[in-house]
Amino acid sequence: MKKFKAHPSACPIVHTMTYIGGKWKPIILGRLINGAVRFGKLAVQIPDISRKILTEQLKELEEDGLIIRHSYNEKPPRVEYELSEIGRTAIPVLMAMTELGDKMHEAITRHKRGVTQAQ
């Protein structure tokens, strides 16, 4: 979310959304919690993201200083991404999101069944 227009006067969540608010960023960051991962592996673990978008998002995260890019001069090339110190400050958010995901999905699925089918 590069062009996020909102006064943070609203609340600090605005800042959080600016940096990790993209569709894929939390998912990418979540994959890096347990250490450096190479580009190809990220692409496999997040099957629905295109390589172009993955590249873009990684670049943005690197520019913001959330992740560090290690490029090893080998053939074929090897590039790894890992959380920086700043990136690691986001781990509580990522963990909370992980915690919430399945739980909320089940609850909402139940809710929608109840609403649309009226029991």
Place this chain on the structure above:
Amino acid sequence: MKKFKAHPSACPIVHTMTYIGGKWKPIILGRLINGAVRFGKLAVQIPDISRKILTEQLKELEEDGLIIRHSYNEKPPRVEYELSEIGRTAIPVLMAMTELGDKMHEAITRHKRGVTQAQ
């Protein structure tokens, strides 16, 4: 993020993004943590969101069962929104985002100064 295409096989964060991944949703939900708030007050507290978008996002949140809409039959109308039980399960995420916002913003600002101006 209605049309989120991603296998949750990736990780539960995918689900979280589906439901509260919009640009404004976490900010709106954050405003409701401390109890019901009426439409007009939300619009004032989040100055950069247009009323149309606010309406839309609230409707989506209501459809997903994250918030409850109370419409009092008064003139002029009064409508309040509050977190549902499902919505309250997101509070840890919202709190973590609130915690992170300012901290990360400062760190990134420092990082970018260091990177672009090289001291």
Place this chain on the structure above:
DNA sequence: ATAAGCGGTAACGTTTATGTAACTAACAGT
């Protein structure tokens, strides 16, 4: 010679999200 593996990039197209401006109903106050 050819193919496969890796980490991309370029050109192009589509979809989703977001924004603006004008309008509504119904009443209360002046």
Place this chain on the structure above:
DNA sequence: ACTGTTAGTTACATAAACGTTACCGCTTAT
């Protein structure tokens, strides 16, 4: 009669985000 208030809606337009396809350079293995 006119204005303000509230919570919207409608029509229209734009911008940002995301996606698809094809392609590149380099090396080792077949």
